[in-house]
Every structure is written in structure tokens, then in C-alpha cells.
Amino acid sequence: MKKVAITAALVASLGLLSAGVGNASGTAGSYAGAEIVSALSISNNVGLEFGQIVPTIVIGTVTVSTAGVRSSAGGVTLGNGMVPAASSFAVTGAPSNTYAITLPTSITLAAAAGAPMVVDTFVSVPAVTGALDVTGAQTLLVGATLHVGVSQAANPYSGTFNVTVAYN
């Protein structure tokens, strides 16, 4: 019986020794974060304006750059009764995000009388990929080229085009 008691005491002391050494597990807390941001939106502030154009017996083109500067080629003469303008869009969305810009390939401008005119070669600044600033805003400017026919009928011509933006 005495031996059994000694054994028990030995086991107990070994148990204490074991329990006194270090942790068998460790825990760390960590932080998880996410930011929910607003959807991308685009609105048009200024329309694309080619201004006054005098047609001739030779076809020609009128180009408005993204800076709103107008130039011509071929048989057209630029009138100056109206101020040409690049189209301006306000893009808003998630701060510091980039987004893809899709411009139309071509559209037509129609009038009450006369053949429609084609507008193509749309360009934008920024081009292809835009980048919203830290407030989630950017101005997108669009220019294009108007094709004026031979002796194009005198009239106001108008049409619409869509610019699409999407998060990359």
C-alpha cells in the first residue's frame, strides 16, 4: 500500500509539472474590413455640338476634338454663328476606382428635310479607361467627326448617342 501511495504522489507531481509548462494553444484576434460603395453613374452635362457648317458640292467632314476645337476636311466651310462644343459627362461612383468607357461606333443626325448625316470616330478623354478621383468623380469629354454630304440640305440636324461606363 505504501508503494501505491508513493506512485500516486509521483503521478500527481508529474501532472503539476506538465500543467505548469506553456500553453498548448494560442489565439490571435484580427480585423476584417469591407467598403460598400455607390454604383457607377453617368450623366450628360453638355451636348456634342458641331456648330454651323456650309456645305459645298464636295463632301467633307467636321471634327470636334475632346477639347471642343473644331476642324474641317474636304469640301465644307465652317460657319461661326454658333459655338461648337465637345460633349461633357459627369461620371460618379466608387472613389479611386477605374472604369471602362464604351463609345458608339456611329450614329446619324437627322433633320426635318434632307439626307441624314453620319457621325463616327468618337473619341474621349479619358479614353478607354477612366479613373474616378478620391471623391468618386470624373469628367468625361467626347468628340467625334461629322460627315457632310454634297450640297447637304440646310437645316438643323440632331441625333443622340450613348456612352456606357462600367467598373473594370
Add this chain to the structure above:
Amino acid sequence: MRLRARPLMAAATALVAILLARRAAAVIAIDLTANANLGFGQIVATTTAGTVTVLPQGGRTSSGGVVLGNGFAASAAAFAVHGQPNAAYSITMPSSCVLSGGGSSMTADSFLSYPPSGQNLVGSAGTASFTAGATLHVGANQRSAAYSGTYAITVSYD
């Protein structure tokens, strides 16, 4: 009977002593440190609920009606382990974590580690590391805000 019992008892005592000695020698405290936060990045909520998953080995995916923003990078969480060289250890992940912001909340769950739990060994230098990811549940029209929350990960010797 007593004569036969005594050697048995001695053998049992020796066994217990050896087991306890081995266990005592193995228990250099295991310690876990968080080095990088879990970041789900920018998310655009829509009228349809969705999820955003940050993979433990890096990368981000979405499902349902959420769009991933790109204003800053998403990131997996990273942890450093210090412990007994060459000891196997297990990782216990939280079942879920609540992220709050702007008076709203979202839940993250499906926490995963890389290397996966069950394949973790303290290195010969007494250190190891692992990364962790999870899935965030974004509600329909989830309110725009910065959300944050905390969670705990535990490591223990196998």
C-alpha cells in the same frame, strides 16, 4: 495477488512518467500573431444580394448581384505561428464574423486557411505562417459605408 500486482504497478508508473515527460518536453507555448488584416475591398451593392470571397491564397471572387470595385486591393489575412519546432498544429477558424458600418452590418463566414487545417506544421526554426480568407454576404442595396469587424483564430498542438 499482491506479489503479482506490484510489478504491474511499477510498469504503469514508468509508462505514465515517460508519457508525461514527453508531453512536458513538447509543450513550448504555441503563439499566434496576426500580421495582415482580412480586406474584402470595395464592393458595389445592387438590388440583388451577393457574396464576395477573399481566397486564403489571394484573389477575390463574387457571386450574385454584387460588383467588385477596384479602388483598393482586397487582401487575405496573414498569421505568424511560433512554437515547438516540427510540431503539428491545428487551426480553429471562427464560424462567422459580423462587420458593422453606417448603422448596418454584414456577415462573413466560410473562413478558410492556406495551408488548409490538418496540414500545418511548425517549421524547424520554430515558426510557421498561414493565410486566411472568408466569404462576405452583401445584402440587396447594402448601405454604402466602411464596414469592419473582428474575429479570433486559435492554433493548438495536435
